[in-house]
Amino acid sequence: MNDINRYRELASKWLNGSITEVEKEEFLTWYKAHVDEQINIPPSFAKDERALKQRILSNVQASMQSPYNGKTGKIRALKKKLRAAAAIITLAVLGAGSYYLAIQKTAEVHTSLEDVNPGKNKAFLSLNDGPVIDLQEGGQGLVIGEELHYTDGTILESELFNNVDSESSFVTLSTPRGGEYQLELSDGTRVWLNAASSIRFPRKFNKNKREVELLAGEAFFDVAAYSQDGKKVSFFVKNDEQLVEVLGTQFNINAYDKKLGIVTTVAEGSVSVKSNNKSYRYARMVLAVGMQTIVNEKGVTKYQVDPEPFLAWKEGYFYFNDANIYTVLQAFERWYDIDVNYEIVRSDDLFYGKLPKNVTLDKALYILKTAGVHFELNNGRQLTIKNKESDEK
Incomplete structure (x- = not known):
């Protein structure tokens, strides 16, 4: 069983749902031959692709007590050809050119990079587009009520918010x-803002309407x-491209990538998404849990998805699913406040998996290094x- 192309083929069939039970057994027999003897996979494990990927990640993490643990054999041989620094099973599941993000929080990474700390809770607040208040020392969050206060109960003292008409005042x-x-917000709705994002809302909602505007991010x-x-x-929730209507639910809106479009993903309940472009035949769609729309110049497209990757940022993780290097680094740019330049013309590397957002930049960049990506900070x-060197020795 040394033909890795066969197991890439089986992995691909598993992920797209076309694999047979016999092929599942063939794949799992091969998997068992490439993991520690202590790991046991019950027969039912073959029926759960998501659990399989999680088990694989756990195995990879367990084998990576330190990114510099001197692993030899299969890993070293594959690294020359595929530039991966994880177990052989990672490449079988994800295919050539894909890498599982597996960095232990306790692992010590020694690089020549200057440490850049991860992002933290900080924001700026303004009333009616007036002067700006720096909230970066304001704890975990802000509560909009009769008095503006932080989540720990401390009142936000500012003359900007004194003696103003709450219902006619808009806050950004x-x-x-x-x-x-x-x-x-004043109605009890909770909002989490990701990095480089902006929202505008009334200081107090009127009796018959609740509306906010996601300006960016x-x-x-x-x-x-x-x-x-x-x-x-x-x-x-409105923006230039769409209007989302809900009664009581949980959902995510991502407006970072204007070329891709506005991505709305439902985690709980249901929402109605309406494109602001009336020329589309299907300009309004209703989404239930696990559904997503992308609104762009081509119209409104609906998908069935696993919400977890799209909500991971809120839980403190990067989550990449066959993401190219540009998608990965755009997320790093926003979170670590760095600027990225490319000397490469193109890259076929794809990344899959979770990475804690609380790691410093040097640890985050280690995933690029294990994939054979060359860079300078x-x-x-x-x-x-940088452009990749020719094959590593």
């Missing part, structure tokens, strides 16, 4: 690169149910991706 909360923030919403005179009041925050 923005996070910089390297920042994220949490917000509770990404936000997760946990919408509070709200009624007025016995009638449920909808909650709206200058002046602390200027990262240059």
Whole structure:
């Protein structure tokens, strides 16, 4: 069983659902031959592709007590050809050119890079587009009520918010690169803002309408149910491309990539997504749990997805699913507040897996190094991706 191409083929068939039971047994027999003897896979394990990938990740992590543990044999042989620094099974499951992100929080990584700390809770607040208040020392989040206060109960003291009409006042909360923030609106709805994001909302909702505007970036919403005179009041999230309507649910909106479009993913309940371009035949779609829409110049497209990868940022993780190097580094740019330049023309490397967001930049960049990506970090925050050298020895 030394033909890795055969097992890439089986892995691909497993992931697209065309694999037979006989082929599953063939694949798992090969898998068992390439993991520690202590790991036992029950027969039922073959029926759960998601659990298989998680078991594989656990095995890879267990074998990587340190990224420099001197592994030999299969790993070293594959590294020359595929430039991976994980177990052989990783490449079988994900295919050539794909790498599982597996960095232990306790692993010590020694590089020549200057440490760049991960992002943290910080944001900027303004009222009616007026002067800006720096909230970076303001704890975990902000609560919008009769008085503005932080989640720990400390009142936000600012003359900007004194003696103003709550219902006619609009507040803008923005996070910089390297920042994220949490917000509770006047109706009890909670919002998580990712890095380099901005949201505009009324200081106080009126009785018959709840509407906020996602100006840029990404936000997760946990919408509070709200009624007025016995009638449920909808909650709206708008931007230039779409309008989302909900009553009480949890969902994520990602507006980072204008070329891709606005990505809305439902974690709980249901939402209605309506494109602002009336020329589309299917301009409005209803999404239930595990559904997603992408709204762009081509129209509105609906998908069935696993919500976890799209919500991982809120839980403190990067989660990449066959992401190219540009997608990975765009996430790093926002979170570590770095600038990336490319000397490479193109790259076929694909990355899959989770990485904690609380690691420093040198540890995050180690995944690129294990994949054979060459880079330089200058002046602390200027990262240059170099052309790969010829085959490693």
